[in-house]
Amino acid sequence: MSHLLLPSATLEQKQPIYKVESGCLISKNADVTVAYRLELPEIFTLSPSEYEALHAVFVKAIRLLPLHTVVHKQDWFVEDQYAPGFGEERSLLSRSYERHFFERPFLHHTCFLFLTKTASGRENWNSLSTLLSRSKIVPKEMMEEKRLTTFFNAVSQFVRLLADAGISFTQLTDADLCGTETTTGLLEKYLALDLRDVAPLVDLDFSEGLHVGSKVCQCYSLGNLDDLPQHLETDVRYEKLSTDRTPFAVGFAAPVGLLLGCNHIYNQYLFVDDHHKTLKTFEKKRDNLNALALYSRQNAIHKEFYDLYLNQAVSEQKLSVRAHANVLVWCEQEGDPKQLRDLTSSAIAQMNCKPRENTVDIGALFWAGIPGNAGDFPSEETFYTFAEQACCLWNVETNYRSSPSPFGIKLSDRISGKPVHVDLSDAPMKTGLITNRNKFVLGPSGSGKSFFTNGLVRQYHEQGTHVLLVDTGNSYKGLCELKKGVYFTYEEHNPISFNPFYVVGKPDVEKRESLKTLLVTLWKREDERVSQSEYVSLSTALTHYYLLLSTTPRVRASFNTFYEFLQQEFKAYLATEKVREKDFDLDNFLYVLRPFYRGGEYDYLLNSDKDLNLIQESFIVFELDNIKDHPILFPVVTLIIMDTFLAKMRQLKGVRKMILIEEAWKAIAKAGMAEYIKYLFKTVRKFFGEAIVVTQEVDDIIGNPIVKDTILNNSDCKILLDQRKFLNRFDDIQQLMGLTEKEKAQVLSINLDNRPGAKYKEVFISLGGRVSKVYGVEVSLEEYVTYTTEETEKMRLFQKVDSGLDMPSAIRSTAQELREAG
Incomplete structure (x- = not known):
């Protein structure tokens, strides 16, 4: 028996894009598309009211678009690995931090938006009409200039409206879309499912499902009303980070966005058809169903649905649109397709939707997803709804973004633990988020407070900051020794001097x-x-x-x-x-x-x-634990501390300065030093400085007027660690610190959903009460050894120093022992 071998079609013959010109994609159907890259809000940072506001802006923007426009939003989530920077100028702890996160896997999110003006209505455009199926392509005449002008004006208004809501747009250029001699364009990247700048050319195989090169693809769509829940919401309660008292919100589509941990593309389509024509069609169907209602109860029910839809469209002035969303997932040939299927089905089920895998029509859906080819989307895969419901299916969140500021500290992304560069001082001052750089840190014992403050101090110092620490617990002894700083403490055989x-x-x-x-x-x-x-x-x-x-x-x-x-x-x-x-x-x-x-x-x-010029010493620690109750020594030492920092403030012009006062502030406030603290917090910002107070007791805040009236009011950056110990009293903390309901939910979500097997704690940071996030505080073993406040671990480190090792060698040796011990 002989087999007829059909020749393979070339991609050049079949690909649907006719031309790329002036930043526009022109398809062989004469559809014109404008393409953008979007920067969405960061995940876990929006409140329900902010989701509602963003959704309202999306709906308003859709209403600006002319008839026969297709909105195609394409979110790429691609597995990537953290690439650290190892520089010779980096310190021991900085290098160990980067090494710790070397090749940390995470999902890299990129969002594209394609706005397409089709040459005609496509309400009845089925799978057989697409450019993938037709053997002959006859380009239609280009649309008249007036229609294009109207479309481009609407696109400009669309972009401006969303930009005012905080979503930044970057229009893709011809080079971005088509590539250059050395880089690959978005069209080729999509056809290879590879976002790298140099993506290889691969074969597409539609014979059994979809294979893109070595990638095995699956597609799951939300294109049928029966698969969707009765009510679509802008946001949903995220159980893993919610408590009995505080619901934690994520976007409705978040389960198929960043929370779906595999390579995937989430395509969202919205078709703006002729609204009045659609309503007329539905009126006819409603009349037909009404006539047949006596013969079938099902017809009567469907007639009621049409009545409800038409009534809302007219009375509430809602815009009738068609919508579709699908998730295209893939793995390499050696991967496990069943695991991928289970993962994706579970994610869709979390949205209260029924997962429906596309098998026969996966080729048509993949083809319509080509940038600029959304007009080729088969209509049988869409459903009629209103713009409000269609926009609920949109993914509105992205990864934590690193600050572009050259100054800052490294913290961790909440989902993957990937390092994120965070500026808590300079950029927020420039943008007006905060009016001073002062910080207030609240965290009970065991919440990871020392690790956060050690990391903050270490990174500030490495960027040229003069640091003065006032401590009562030897929390900074290891770091001070490593930085060759000056450490003042009182011991019987070596009293403070x-x-x-x-x-x-x-x-x-x-x-x-x-x-x-x-x-x-x-x-x-x-x-x-x-x-x-x-x-x-x-x-x-x-x-x-x-x-x-x-x-x-x-x-x-x-x-x-x-x-x-x-x-x-x-x-x-x-x-x-x-x-x-x-x-x-x-x-x-x-x-x-x-x-x-x-x-x-x-x-x-x-x-x-020792003739120490403390003004020029860049790292100074005053350890006051043994003298904080001494009636003579303590007042003298606190005076010298304040004198030292005030001298630094006034004499070190253009040098960043930081004073961090741990629990010692309580004793300082009682020793007639209240005026110093008030003066310090109110004036330090004028001298390129910041004051940080750290405490672990709620009563210290509530019962101390210095904290309430001076420190809190003059600290625009508020940092809280795990507050579950104070859960029953958190309302008092919320009121005193002026936290919003969103910030309260964020604080109480700390450490509720930490990654299994990873050793880290989370921290909440609010800047001026306007921007707030929860980050992970994860450190390398070398940092752990340096920062730890466990007595036995500190003893092990300093025994090595006493035996003759220098501090860096002692840290490496102790960290290696912990690494080998597992």
């Missing part, structure tokens, strides 16, 4: 003022008043002391030498000037400050033998 009298050059007015404040704090009780004559005497003493230092190089600046200067030279000066004891009691002053002089109880505190 400064030299506030050391300055480079002459002390400026602010330095002298801070030294006077320090001396007054040591001398007087909080409730004691300082007289004007006492203040003038201290000012004179400091002026003469620094004059002595400038003329006597052998005298070293310290509290000891200042004390000795007061005992001798300054005592003689007061006698000469006949300063009375009641104006300035020098003996009392010397007696009260005697404990801080050589041989006294606190002689170590202000006489450090």
